Amino acid sequence: MQFIRRHQLAIVLVALVAFGLIVALVRYWAGIGAISNLSDAYPWGLWISFDLLCGVALASGAFTTAFAVHIFQLDRFRPVLRPAILTGFLGYVMVIVALLVDLGRPERIWHMIIFWNPHSVMFEVGWCVMLYTAVLALEFSPLVFERLRWRAPLAIIHRLTIVLVILGTLLSTLHQSSLGSLFLAMPRQVHPLWFSAFLPLYFFLTAIAVGPAMVILESSISSRVLHRGLETDVIGGLARAIPFALGAYLAIKIVDLTLANKWAAAFRDGMSALFWIEIIFGVIAPMLLFARSSVRHNPSRLLIGASLVIAGIVLNRFNVSLIGWTRPNEGWYVPHLLEFAITFGIVSAGVVAYGLVAKFLPLFADEPAPAPSPAE
Amino acid sequence: MSRYAMLIDETRCTGCRACQVACKQWNDLPGEQTRNRGTYTNPPALSAKTWSMIEFNEIETGDKVGFYFLKRGCMHCEHPACASVCLVGALHKTPDGPVVYDDSKCIGCRYCMSACPFGIPTFDWDRGLLNNALIRKCEFCVDRVSNGLIPACAKSCPSRVIAFGEREQLIAQAEARIEKNPNKYIKHIYGKDEVGGTSMLYLSSVPFDQLGLPALGTTPVTALSEQVMEYTVPFALAWGATLAGVAAVVRFRNRGKRIVENEKSET
Ligand code: SF4
Ligand code: SF4
Numbered sequence: 267m268q269f270i271r272r273h274q275l276a277i278v279l280v281a282l283v284a285f286g287l288i289v290a291l292v293r294y295w296a297g298i299g300a301i302s303n304l305s306d307a308y309p310w311g312l313w314i315s316f317d318l319l320c321g322v323a324l325a326s327g328a329f330t331t332a333f334a335v336h337i338f339q340l341d342r343f344r345p346v347l348r349p350a351i352l353t354g355f356l357g358y359v360m361v362i363v364a365l366l367v368d369l370g371r372p373e374r375i376w377h378m379i380i381f382w383n384p385h386s387v388m389f390e391v392g393w394c395v396m397l398y399t400a401v402l403a404l405e406f407s408p409l410v411f412e413r414l415r416w417r418a419p420l421a422i423i424h425r426l427t428i429v430l431v432i433l434g435t436l437l438s439t440l441h442q443s444s445l446g447s448l449f450l451a452m453p454r455q456v457h458p459l460w461f462s463a464f465l466p467l468y469f470f471l472t473a474i475a476v477g478p479a480m481v482i483l484e485s486s487i488s489s490r491v492l493h494r495g496l497e498t499d500v501i502g503g504l505a506r507a508i509p510f511a512l513g514a515y516l517a518i519k520i521v522d523l524t525l526a527n528k529w530a531a532a533f534r535d536g537m538s539a540l541f542w543i544e545i546i547f548g549v550i551a552p553m554l555l556f557a558r559s560s561v562r563h564n565p566s567r568l569l570i571g572a573s574l575v576i577a578g579i580v581l582n583r584f585n586v587s588l589i590g591w592t593r594p595n596e597g598w599y600v601p602h603l604l605e606f607a608i609t610f611g612i613v614s615a616g617v618v619a620y621g622l623v624a625k626f627l628p629l630f631a632d633e634p635a636p637a638p639s640p641a642e
Numbered sequence: 643m644s645r646y647a648m649l650i651d652e653t654r655c656t657g658c659r660a661c662q663v664a665c666k667q668w669n670d671l672p673g674e675q676t677r678n679r680g681t682y683t684n685p686p687a688l689s690a691k692t693w694s695m696i697e698f699n700e701i702e703t704g705d706k707v708g709f710y711f712l713k714r715g716c717m718h719c720e721h722p723a724c725a726s727v728c729l730v731g732a733l734h735k736t737p738d739g740p741v742v743y744d745d746s747k748c749i750g751c752r753y754c755m756s757a758c759p760f761g762i763p764t765f766d767w768d769r770g771l772l773n774n775a776l777i778r779k780c781e782f783c784v785d786r787v788s789n790g791l792i793p794a795c796a797k798s799c800p801s802r803v804i805a806f807g808e809r810e811q812l813i814a815q816a817e818a819r820i821e822k823n824p825n826k827y828i829k830h831i832y833g834k835d836e837v838g839g840t841s842m843l844y845l846s847s848v849p850f851d852q853l854g855l856p857a858l859g860t861t862p863v864t865a866l867s868e869q870v871m872e873y874t875v876p877f878a879l880a881w882g883a884t885l886a887g888v889a890a891v892v893r894f895r896n897r898g899k900r901i902v903e904n905e906k907s908e909t
Contacts, residue, residue, distance in 0.1 A: 299767030370750015
C-alpha cells in the first residue's frame with residue numbers, strides 16, 4: 267500500500283506506456299485504420315501534428331541552450347544544459363517512436379537512407395532528424411561515461427563538443443524550418459492565414475522561442491518533483507531571448523499578411539478566432555511578460571509565460587497542419603481515443619526515462635573540468 | 643511534355659460505370675460494401691480498392707436538374723506533386739505519361755496523399771504489418787500502355803467518352819470540338835494547363851468546379867518547395883561557416899579577456 271502511495275505517479279505512467287504498447291500491437295496487426303480515424307481524406311492526423319511537429323519544436327531547448335553555452339560561451343547557462351540536452355534527446359527519440367507507429371511501413375524506415383529524392387522536403391527532414399538524434403546522443407553520452415568512469419571516451423567527446431554543437435545547431439536550423447517547408451507544397455490545403463512562403467522562417471523562429479520556454483517548464487517541474495532548487499536567475503536569463511524571437515516572428519507575420527492582403531480572413535470565422543488566440547496569448551502576451559524583469563525573476567510567473575509560449579506553438583502547429591487544413595475531397599477528422607493512447611504512451615515513456623536518468627546519471631552535475639585528473 | 647494522355651468528354655458520359663468496373667477487373671481490385679447515402683455516387687470516394695470511379699453530380703441548369711458525371715481518378719500530372727514530395731522517390735512520371743508507383747520503396751509516410759492537389763492517392767488503412775499496406779492509385783494502366791494496349795477504362799467505354807492518344811493531338815481534338823459546338827462546351831480544357839498540365843484532359847458543359855474539379859493555377863504546386871530545397875545546400879554551407887566563425891570569434895575574444903584578467907590578477 268505504501269509502495270503504491272509513494273510511487274503513484276510512476277505507476278500511472280507505466281500503465282499508460284503499457285496501454286500504448288498494446289494499442290500499437292493492434293495497429294501492427296490490423297492496420298492503422300483499426301485504431302485511428304485517419305482516412306484517405308485526412309492522411310495526417312494527431313501523430314503528425316503533435317508527435318512530429320510539436321515534438322520536434324518542443325525539443326528545441328537542446329540546441330538553443332547548447333548554442334548559448336558552447337558557441338556564445340555563456341557559462342551562466344551551463345547548469346540547465348544537461349537537462350535541456352536530455353529533454354531534447356528524449357524528445358527526438360519519442361518523435362522517432364511515434365513515426366514507427368504512424369508510418370504505413372515502419373519496417374522500411376531505413377529506406378530513406380538508400381533511396382534519395384532531393385526534391386522532397388521530407389527527405390531533408392528525415393536525414394536531419396536522424397543525424398541530429400545521433401548528435402544529441404553524443405552530447406548526452408558524457409553522463410553515461412562519467413557514471414561508468416570511462417576517461418578515454420569522455421576526453422574524446424569533450425574535445426568534439428564544439429563541433430557537435432555547431433553541427434547540431436546547423437541541423438536544427440535546417441529541419442526546424444523544413445517542418446514548415448513541408449506545407450509549402452500544400453498552398454490550397456493550408457488555411458490562408460497560415461499558408462505563406464515564410465512558413466519555414468515562422469517554424470524556425472517559433473522553435474527558437476519555445477526552446478527556452480521548454481527549459482523553464484522542465485526546470486520548474488523537475489525542481490518540484492525531484493525536490494531540487496530552481497535556478498531562477500539562469501532560466502530567467504534564458505527567457506530574455508523569447509521576446510526577440512517572438513517579436514521578429516510577429517513583425518514578419520504582420521508584414522506578410524498585409525502584403526498578401528489577407529487580413530479579411532482574420533475577421534471571418536472560427537479559424538480567425540483561433541488565429542487571434544494564437545497571436546494574443548501565444549505571442550504578444552509572453553512577449554510583454556518576458557520583457558519585464560519582475561517576471562523573469564519570479565518562478566511562478568516564469569512558468570506562466572513559458573506555458574503560454576508552449577501552448578501557443580502547439581496551437582500554431584495544429585492550425586497549420588490539422589485544424590485549418592482541408593483536402594480537395596470531403597472528410598472530417600477528430601483523433602480517435604486510441605490515437606491519444608499512442609501519444610500519451612510515448613510521452614509517459616519519455617517522462618519515465620527522464621526520471622530514470624535523473625536518478626541514475628549525473629544529470630544535474632556541472633560539466634567536469636576539461637582534463638580528467640588522474641588522481642581520483 | 644508527356645506523350646500520351648486521355649481526353650475525357652464528360653458531355654458524352656451516360657454514367658454507366660463500365661470504366662469503373664473495367665478498372666476493378668484489370669487491376670484485380672475487390673468490391674466494397676457500401677450503404678445507400680442518397681446519391682448514385684458509389685462507392686462514396688476513391689479508395690485503395692477503387693482507383694477510378696464515376697461521380698454523379700446533380701446540377702441545375704436553367705430550369706432543369708440533370709446528372710453531370712465526373713470520371714474521378716489520378717490526373718497523371720506533368721509535374722506530379724506526389725512524386726516531388728515522396729522522400730524515397732517511390733513515385734515518378736514516365737516519359738510516356740503515367741505517374742507510376744514503386745511499391746518496394748514506399749515507407750507509407752502518406753506525404754503524397756497530403757500534397758496531391760486533387761486528393762487522389764489512397765492507403766490500405768485496414769492492412770497490418772503482415773499484409774503489405776501500400777499507397778494505391780490509378781497507374782494509367784502502365785502495364786497495358788507499355789505493351790501497345792489502351793487503358794482498360796478507355797477500352798470499355800461504350801459512349802466514346804474516353805479517348806486515349808498523343809497529348810498534343812488530343813488537345814487539338816478538344817479545341818476542335820469546342821469550336822464546333824461553342825454552345826455545348828465550356829470554353830476550357832481542364833488539365834491542359836492546371837498545375838502545369840496533366841495527362842487527363844476534360845471537356846464539360848458545366849463549370850468544372852461544379853463537377854468537383856478544383857480551380858487550380860497553372861504553376862505546379864511544388865514549385866515553391868522545390869525551390870526551397872535547391873537553396874538548402876548553399877544555405878547549409880553558409881550557415882555552418884557562419885556558426886563556426888561566430889564560435890571562433892567568441893572564443894578568441896574570451897581568451898583575450900582571460901589573459902588580461904590573469905595579468906591583472908598577477909600584478
Ligand atoms: S493527380 Fe495527384 S496522384 Fe495523380 S499524378 Fe497528380 S499529384 Fe500525383
Ligand atoms: S507514402 Fe510512400 S509513395 Fe507516398 S510519399 Fe510516402 S513514401 Fe512516397
